Amino acid sequence: MLEIDHITFSYGNRKVLDDVTFDVAPGEIVAVTGANGAGKTTLLRVLACLLMQDSGTVRLDSVDPLARPIKYRRGIGYLSEHCPLYSEMTVEEYLTYRVRLKGERNVRVRRRVSETLEQCGLEDSHRTRVRLLSLGYRKRLGLADALVMHPKLLLLDDPLAGLDVPQRKKIACVLTAASARAAVVLAGHEIREMLEWCTRFVVLHRGRVTALYRVNDYNRADLARLLELQIASGNDGEEGR
Amino acid sequence: MTAVQVTWLREVRAFRGAVSCCVPVAAFLAVSGWTFVMLLRHHEGSVLQVQSIWGISVAPWLPILSAVLTMRLFAEERSTGMIDLLMASPIRERDLVVGKFLSAMTVIGIAVALSLLVPMVVLPALSAPVRGSVRAVAFAVTFLILFLQASAWCAAGTMVSAFFRNQAAAAVSSLVLCSGLPVAVYAVILAWVPSVRMEMAWMPLLVHVYDFSTGLFSTAVIALYATLTVFFLFGCSKVVACLRLRG
Numbered sequence: 360m361l362e363i364d365h366i367t368f369s370y371g372n373r374k375v376l377d378d379v380t381f382d383v384a385p386g387e388i389v390a391v392t393g394a395n396g397a398g399k400t401t402l403l404r405v406l407a408c409l410l411m412q413d414s415g416t417v418r419l420d421s422v423d424p425l426a427r428p429i430k431y432r433r434g435i436g437y438l439s440e441h442c443p444l445y446s447e448m449t450v451e452e453y454l455t456y457r458v459r460l461k462g463e464r465n466v467r468v469r470r471r472v473s474e475t476l477e478q479c480g481l482e483d484s485h486r487t488r489v490r491l492l493s494l495g496y497r498k499r500l501g502l503a504d505a506l507v508m509h510p511k512l513l514l515l516d517d518p519l520a521g522l523d524v525p526q527r528k529k530i531a532c533v534l535t536a537a538s539a540r541a542a543v544v545l546a547g548h549e550i551r552e553m554l555e556w557c558t559r560f561v562v563l564h565r566g567r568v569t570a571l572y573r574v575n576d577y578n579r580a581d582l583a584r585l586l587e588l589q590i591a592s593g594n595d596g597e598e599g600r
Numbered sequence: 601m602t603a604v605q606v607t608w609l610r611e612v613r614a615f616r617g618a619v620s621c622c623v624p625v626a627a628f629l630a631v632s633g634w635t636f637v638m639l640l641r642h643h644e645g646s647v648l649q650v651q652s653i654w655g656i657s658v659a660p661w662l663p664i665l666s667a668v669l670t671m672r673l674f675a676e677e678r679s680t681g682m683i684d685l686l687m688a689s690p691i692r693e694r695d696l697v698v699g700k701f702l703s704a705m706t707v708i709g710i711a712v713a714l715s716l717l718v719p720m721v722v723l724p725a726l727s728a729p730v731r732g733s734v735r736a737v738a739f740a741v742t743f744l745i746l747f748l749q750a751s752a753w754c755a756a757g758t759m760v761s762a763f764f765r766n767q768a769a770a771a772v773s774s775l776v777l778c779s780g781l782p783v784a785v786y787a788v789i790l791a792w793v794p795s796v797r798m799e800m801a802w803m804p805l806l807v808h809v810y811d812f813s814t815g816l817f818s819t820a821v822i823a824l825y826a827t828l829t830v831f832f833l834f835g836c837s838k839v840v841a842c843l844r845l846r847g
Binding site: 404407408409410411429430432433435437439441443444445447456457459460461462465504 | 692
């Protein structure tokens with residue numbers, strides 16, 4: 360479904376992604392993890408068409424974002440790390456605006472919005488101004504925005520960061536449900552929580568894929584320790600640089 | 601609804617009730633009204649017609665209003681990070697740019713139309729021959745040239761806004777581009793070739809307004825402002841597209 364083939368990206372002379380290659384099948388939840396500065400956000404930004412790679416190709420169901428950007432972007436839902444939203448709008452207004460902007464026909468807009476509000480547990484706060492939402496609800500609204508058009512691929516940058524345990528569980532429930540009809544690629548550091556619902560882990564270190572783990576092939580506790588060790592060694596490397 | 605319409609609607613709603621919109625529009629109305637009254641007094645008994653005085657009193661303030669209204673269009677999106685969500689959406693950059701530009705033009709159109717209130721209030725106080733010479737169509741044509749000028753300033757402001765994350769920096773740069781640069785070029789021409797002063801007693805931008813208000817219609821002038829508008833909007837969509845390259 361999603362093929363990432365030898366992606367390389369640099370900020371000036373600094374190589375941030377170096378020959379990144381892996382693929383994602385429908386229904387998979389792939390966690391991209393690594394130390395800070397490993398290139399997780401940059402990889403997601405390349406996949407979301409926010410950055411153009413220096414070399415390599417990305418294909419979503421054979422659609423190349425460089426050749427057919429609108430068609431590719433129609434197939435993705437993206438949640439940014441800082442979860443930006445229009446604060447003066449209400450939850451429902453914001454979601455309606457986003458659905459319309461993504462090209463949904465007028466007759467279907469209301470249904471899409473109400474479905475997604477319910478799916479993300481936002482139906483009770485649909486008239487709340489975005490600026491009054493807590494971080495957890497803001498993330499849920501961002502996730503609702505990413506999910507609302509039923510994309511084939513969900514790209515989520517640090518969806519669990521800054522959330523308390525109940526909010527994390529809620530996000531995990533929504534993602535597990537969403538993975539029934541979409542592939543999910545997410546970046547994050549919350550290894551033990553992600554192990555509960557992710558199917559694969561991709562470890563990045565200084566822009567390179569250093570390990571790929573299929574969760575079912577390992578004992579979860581062992582895999583958690585292994586991943587944490589790898590991230591810690593990456594962090595040591597970062598500090599040592 | 602198309603992406604242009606959706607963007608236009610969202611931006612118009614954001615303008616509505618925003619301090620960054622109401623205060624500049626109120627200031628524009630106050631200052632253009634004051635200029636109109638001053639010019640009317642100064643040109644009492646001259647051949648200058650009411651619609652020309654109105655046009656000339658509004659035109660110099662349009663670049664400032666445009667710069668202040670357009671400063672947030674892209675700079676705000678970039679500073680909040682909303683630009684990422686917009687660019688990850690299945691819409692073309694030019695739709696985004698046109699939608700935002702049209703929203704600023706809507707506000708400016710309303711502001712220019714509201715500035716007509718001052719001439720309408722003053723008109724009954726003028727002498728009968730002056731009142732009799734006033735034609736609605738002359739005001740409509742003056743409105744057209746003001747709108748055309750505003751569209752060029754607005755397009756320039758929209759483009760400049762895409763370069764910055766800071767709104768104030770965007771506004772100052774727009775002002776330099778739309779107001780400072782033409783005035784500087786005019787001053788340089790007059791300083792360099794003093795003989796031109798006879799033909800260019802007024803800045804060409806004001807001459808265009810005066811000509812249109814007196815019925816001297818020029819397709820070249822219309823083409824000039826339309827070209828400037830298209831050029832800046834095209835530039836803006838390219839600047840937005842280039843954000844993908846820079847990261």
